[in-house]
Amino acid sequence: MSDTPQAGPAGPDTQTLTPETAPVAPPSRGRRRKKEGKPASLWTDAWHDLRRRPMFIFSLVLIAILLIMSFWPSLFTSINPLDARTCDLSTARQGPSAGHLFGRDNLGCDVYARTIYGAGNSILIGVSTTIITAVVGGLLGLIAGTRGGLTDTVSSRVTEVFFAIPQILGALLITATFRDKGLGIWIVVIALSVLAWPMTFRIMRAAVITARSQDFVIAARALGASQSRIMFGHLLPNAIAPVIVVSTINLGGFIAAEAALSFLGVGVQSPDISWGLMIADARSRFLEAPLPLVFPAVFLSITVLAFIMMGDAVRDALDPKLR
Template sequence: MSNILPGGPAIAPEESPAPPSAETKASKPASLWSDAWYDLRRRPIFIISCIIIAVLVLMAIWPSLFSSVDPFNPRTCELSTARQLPSAGHPFGRDNLGCDMYARTIYGAANSLKIGISTSIFAALIGGLLGLVAGFFGGATDTVASRITEIFFAIPSILGALLIGSTFRGSGLGIWLVVISLTILGWPMTFRIMRAAVITAKSQDFVVAARALGAGPMRIMFRHLLPNALAPVIVVATINLGGFIAAEAALSYLGVGVQPPEISWGLMIADAQRRFLEAPLPLIFPAVFLSITVLAFIMLGDAVRDALDPKLR
């Protein structure tokens, strides 16, 4: 009811502000990561690659889920059944030593993924940290780090890994020798990506404002620059992961990677190629699984790259 003052106009009562609607509450400032996740969920290539990778990871962590210990034992071999064709009991057949190909293919995923993921993480950490420092400080630090990186770029990856693997083959490191070899030769790419991203980001207004407020170098690097330069590094690390898995298979094929009695798709391909014309299936199955794995990580990296780069949308 309106208030009427004597001799004056009617004054309407003050209206209380309307409560915020659900739409207003839900609307938050958009960020690069939220937009990227929104875009990724609508990309079939991302969903397909994630499903494939999830199955492969499950194979590596829990191989018995796909093949029971008996009769699918990867280390139980019978020479009398060598190169046996696929059957109901052995869906992939047997290899040249009479080992069950299905069990060896399933169990071979563990070492391949372990080496690929470990190498990708270590290469991203080393290259990312050095690139962050070099890009932020510049000057002599950047010059020395860039020249060292160029030296590693000049070394052919497979040749360098062969040299390291053959030199330290008897060190007892096992699969970690492959991880170290590939990490030593794999970090320079991440270094260049991180360095370029940091050089671009450090001239932005938010960094200038942080300096003006008295923020120190460590706070600026890890609180302001790193989150804004991380997206391209994640993309490169994801794509490189597939490349590292392929490189491990190549090293195992050449005899300096995973060593028996360990199981690896590269070792299986190396053993099967000697009698490929007589029995092609022992080579085809691990090669197909290797190709699908590498392709899945490359597809995932491409999808993440497209989602994180607004120019490509």
């Protein structure tokens, strides 16, 4: 059977092949490829999908504005609220005026400028906490999910201990205990990260376990891939999507949590500016002068909303079942 010359195996073979590929090849190399110059992967598909979602575009614009606001607040206001000389006690709780759009707060400082400068800390804390939880929780989840066995059992039980701690209460405890250590706003980041990493851990672990039992992981092993190569080269890329989604949604939550902690007096401390702190300061005279409370509260809501909307859009785009 093997000795007989197959009458040019290439001839009949390639001929019969063409119909086999025909139904698949053209759509894949057709319209979409020409437009984007790239083949359709999970990520390019998701991007393609996201660009058509008004919710995504809207939240992206909002987040872009907020980011610019936190890096270059002076673009939005000429007043530097960190400079005490811009405050004037005699004008405390003054309503909106030409130079002071949002009016003045209890200490006579400009509410608009303080709100703008407050974005920086909120975003910084939100983004840092998200990165830390995604990296720490993600990495541990990846290891636990890949290794399984005792590693998995021990780390899963540890996360359950953390899950049992009420978020705000735990954060209150941590920030109140370490507030004098000179960590500044980073104490908030640490407190939130310590309590929030188990969620990323669980999601990554679950996604890795799903990916681990798939044939391509066994195939990778059979083709000589090392343990670390399988972990980072095969499992991570297949398991990272849900972590990205949850992290984006969580980012909004962290910003809200920071505001809550600052409001309670254990988060960001004066003279640093934070929306939560501004809300707390304005609370006592809210009935006389509502604006110093309303403006930071509105900014806070919009920011949290923007990130949650972005997370929702990303989730929809990455989850083909929801399409």
